[in-house]
Amino acid sequence: MPPAGASFFRRRVQGNLLKVKSQEPALAAREVSKSFDGREALGGVDFEVGPGEVVALIGPNGAGKTTLLSILAGISKPDSGQVEGHGVAWVPQQAALYRRLTVRENLLLFARLQHDAGLTSEAPQTMVERMLGLTGLSARADDPVGTLSGGNQQRVNIAIGLMAGPSVLLLDEPSVGLDPAQRERLWSFVLGLVGDGTSVTFSTHDIGEAERYAERIVVLAEGERVFNGTADELRSEVEAGGATGDLESSFLAFLRERGH
Ligand SMILES: Nc1ncnc2c1ncn2[C@@H]1O[C@H](COP(=O)(O)OP(=O)(O)OP(=O)(O)O)[C@@H](O)[C@H]1O
Numbered sequence: 354m355p356p357a358g359a360s361f362f363r364r365r366v367q368g369n370l371l372k373v374k375s376q377e378p379a380l381a382a383r384e385v386s387k388s389f390d391g392r393e394a395l396g397g398v399d400f401e402v403g404p405g406e407v408v409a410l411i412g413p414n415g416a417g418k419t420t421l422l423s424i425l426a427g428i429s430k431p432d433s434g435q436v437e438g439h440g441v442a443w444v445p446q447q448a449a450l451y452r453r454l455t456v457r458e459n460l461l462l463f464a465r466l467q468h469d470a471g472l473t474s475e476a477p478q479t480m481v482e483r484m485l486g487l488t489g490l491s492a493r494a495d496d497p498v499g500t501l502s503g504g505n506q507q508r509v510n511i512a513i514g515l516m517a518g519p520s521v522l523l524l525d526e527p528s529v530g531l532d533p534a535q536r537e538r539l540w541s542f543v544l545g546l547v548g549d550g551t552s553v554t555f556s557t558h559d560i561g562e563a564e565r566y567a568e569r570i571v572v573l574a575e576g577e578r579v580f581n582g583t584a585d586e587l588r589s590e591v592e593a594g595g596a597t598g599d600l601e602s603s604f605l606a607f608l609r610e611r612g613h
């Protein structure tokens with residue numbers, strides 16, 4: 354488990370930025386649009402994430418974050434536009450776990466499904482032991498999932514997403530409902546994966562979390578990408594408007610100035 358201090362993340366960010374510049378995106382959406390019942394949820398959005406990069410997707414309720422993530426994951430089809438990239442895993446907000454089955458039984462169930470679907474050649478039992486090690490949950494292997502903390506349940510949820518060895522992990526509001534300590538542990542687990550070159554894109558309503566753990570922030574509002582850059586760049590966008598201090602204030606001022 355890597356140390357979770359800010360300096361660790363910053364060093365990792367610098368390393369990743371250097372790496373990203375010279376490489377093709379791991380996953381990209383070009384001019385992606387999607388409407389539901391005639392109402393536009395996404396209106397021609399561009400998005401990309403580089404190999405090993407961590408990107409946060411923020412924006413008001415209904416902005417289109419989940420819609421974009423599900424299109425990137427390939428589980429929802431855009432009306433127009435393209436998605437390029439492969440090896441993508443989608444971790445939905447609601448963990449699809451069987452609460453009365455143990456951690457090991459849940460992992461075994463999904464390992465078998467993925468194995469039988471030809472998504473991995475790894476033997477299910479071997480996969481289960483590897484995922485128990487990765488999540489740090491070996492000691493809880495025989496406990497019903499429903500007895501675990503929210504943070505530990507989310508680890509099991511993410512471990513299932515990792516079974517097919519994805520190169521991009523898409524997480525929809527992964528830390529909702531977690532206390533700060535659980536949240537920090539979850540992120541040190543997720544960012545430990547980035548060390549292997551896995552890209553991470555996550556949505557969140559916690560602006561501090563976006564700044565702390567992502568090297569780049571994308572803001573969606575009413576189906577449009579209205580910002581793409583670093584937290585400091587987002588701050589400087591609104592400096593003229595008098596926003597200082599925390600990123601959440603800058604974010605709110607940024608949206609207000611643009612009529613959202
Ligand atoms: N399956 C669906 N059927 C109809 N409308 C949908 C569907 N999924 C999303 N929408 C609509 O598309 C828009 C974007 O929704 P989406 O869930 O992507 O937003 P979000 O940014 O994830 O919001 P939140 O922060 O609340 O999770 C909303 O207006 C929503 O009502």
Ligand SMILES: [Mg+2]
Nearest residue numbers: 418419420525
């Ligand atoms: Mg959503």
